[in-house]
Amino acid sequence: MSVAAHAGHAPGGVQAELLRWSPSLRIGMALLALIVAAGVFAPWLTPYDPLRQDYGAALLPPGAAHWFGTDSLGRDIFTRALFAIRTDLVIGFWTTYLPMLVGVLLGAWAGLKRGLFDAVLMRVIDTALAFPFLVLIIVILAILGPGTQNIYIAVFLVGWTMYARLARAEMLVEAGKDYVLAARTLGYPAWRILLRHALPNIVNSSIVFSMSDFVLNILLVSGLSFLGLGVPPPVPEWGAMVAEGKDFMQQAWWISTLPGFMIVLTGVALALVGDGLTHRLGDRHVTGH
């Protein structure tokens, strides 16, 4: 560790950079790459169709032909679990990073400019945070109706607030520092100070938070689908798959349990990456040039 950390300062290219990755970052990245690859190449990895029903092959236990067994409609669970990577990971990604983009910009702007905009924004954020996250999203879905598109809207409407609050708090600290004051005395416009000087310094905490937010959003989307408020059937989705097996727990445990493992695996991969990033980004501060 100590030797590698020192060697990393010398220009050593990709290899030196990889050496500086902590074990958790390395394992997490490898796991994540594997999951993404499995999602991308799903049609070539399995001979089955994720949607085709085959009542002759219903409720088969895990075996050589069906690694994860089949569900009550005779669909291959392994195939559906692979295709569900596309559903869950994609929804999880966008429901994390679109709100982050908007939230960080709004929060940083509020922290830099203060005034009425800041006051109004803070009231909105306080109100949103007064609700349990899931309850607010369910209420929004009750207004909009269920469906994949409305999940994006609902999570977006709630999700940006956390990032805005985080970025605002960081910006308040940053705004008092000399380099921001210097930029101000030089008469730079506020957006330039924000984007070029302050943003590189305040975005780290949001990036670190986004990794666990990513996990929570996957849990959220699968939870909504489990409750029947999310991704509509027959689209393969992990939470919905767990829900489908709920009534067969005793005779066919595999329907619910095995798709759940995929959620855990993905979540652990993301959490490990987040852990690794915390150590890498946490100690360092970028100077605003």
Add this chain to the structure above:
Amino acid sequence: MSPATEGAPPLLQVRDLEVAFRVRGGEVLASRGVSLEVRAGETLGLVGESGSGKSVLCRAVLRLLPQPAAQVRVGQVLFDGADLLALPERRMRQVRGTDIAMVFQNPMTSLSPVWPIGDQLTEGLRVHRGLSRAAAREQGIALMRATGIPEPERRYDDHPWQWSGGMLQRAVIAMAMACKPRLLLADEPTTALDVTIQEQILALLADLQEASGMAMVLVSHDIGVVAETCDRIAVMYAGTVVETGPAAAVLGNPRHPYTLGLLRSSPGVDRAGRRLDPIPGQPPDLADPAPGCPFAERCALASAQCRENPVRLEDRAPGHASACLFPERMS
């Protein structure tokens, strides 16, 4: 220094103590072969810039260095002839507070904010001496009175945030004195306080020492503070003792250029009318120590010889030693 203890074996004897801290990308030698002695009943002043290893030394004596970051490599810490470094943790706990006590730099953070002052002050009495709460309270109030805290009965149950820094330091000193230690380590006990309060606290420590006959190590970065109260002085630089001897000899006839530098840069010592000369340069990087004298880079007297080999502490006069190749060139 009382003549009665002159020939007796020292109460505390530190021999060749080496302490290393593991840090990102290597290690730092915070203490490299420190040796010093404290005799029963005397006051030793330990001076040096911040980072010279004074606090590390105190913590090493009490074995309070952060684990596993700090490692005591070699050396001995003999207290009353027994090596503290070799004691089992249980025995060491009994030494802390009863035989050796410590007063820390910042009184505002030395007490937990959530417990009453009296409770923390008398905790040692209850733990080590097995006193009941009522008996401990009685003694605690007496201790508070002895350290000059007014209205101790009423203030016993106060919380630390209700008190001023000076008053808190009195409480911390009372806490250290609770079990009548034979050695008190005072680590910059006045640094965090106002100048007027500093004098009072130093006077209090001197009074308590005289009354109890305990030995004391007074750590300070300010040679003026040490000059007033100490029998002997040890000067530390970059993790080593560079000069040690009777206070009068070290202050009046320094035998190491660093001691001389400290004296010239301190307004506290009696040198009215003289210009203050700061020591040029920076302390060396402890992560990458040079083989020779650590002060060589900042020293006007240094020659090539100084940079090649370690310079040993050697006697210049009875009881007065310095680690310099040219002690006679001090003007």
Add this chain to the structure above:
Amino acid sequence: MWVLRFVASRLLQAVPVLLGVTLVAFLAIHLVPGDPVRIMLQGRASDAAVAEIHARLGMDKPLLVQYARFVGNALTGDLGTSIIQRAPVAAIVWERLVPSVFLLAYATLLSVLMAVPLAVWAAARRQRLADHLIRLSGTVAFAMPSFWIGLILILGFGLTLKWFPIAGFGKGFGGHVHHLFLPALTIALFLAPLLIQSLRAAMLDAMTAEHVEVARAKGLSESRVLFKYVLRAAAIPVITILAVNIGWLISGSVVVESVFSVAGLGMLLVHAVSTRDYPVIQGLTVVFALLVLGVNLLADLAHALIDRRVRP
């Protein structure tokens, strides 16, 4: 006496948020595309019946008047009427409140019981095997969806071992404790990792405080230092963490109530959404927010009890 002043000042500070909360609840019915009454009645009612319900709910009045009435009614404890269940929303919600609060308190207790010893252990053995294992299992537990843990607990402890019932609220305190054990454990398994992580960090932070070193210098045993000085100082961040995560805790309970068929607020919400019972959704929106704000107030109070400095 400070308690009353403390609570009063906090309530005053909460007024803008409460206005925002009622606004969101109010809009929950008015932002629905189309006519919410027709959606609720699913096209089975005549135009006259729809108009009659509109009038009864006051939906023929201007929006601002409706909002004022909504807030005014809510202040007197009237949360409207469910057309579908033909009952006052307040009564429906009240009936469901007890199981939910019981479950939340139970889950919090379980997670604290799990988290405190593990966090103390991890902090005391930091950067050693126990610490790494505890952190790793925390990462895994954090990634486990609660509905999935719930089903696995049902399969293991309910259906296979038959130690615990897998549904319902049970009768009497003992019955509640027995019936809600698995649901509470499910929530606790999701909450405990968060607690462990922050408690461990808070303890490591507290361990480096100077007063802890002073305590060690007094010759106190490591366990006394840990429990009297470190844990006490770390308790404040933990209470804050619990309060901050109350939203997540309730979110988790919504899902878990559905898994274990506990007739609480969460199950009511999911049911109300699927039957498009808008007045109940409205009422629940307010009640859930009040729960969150109430817990935060309690946490602030507890903080003031432990650390006298924050008292007014």
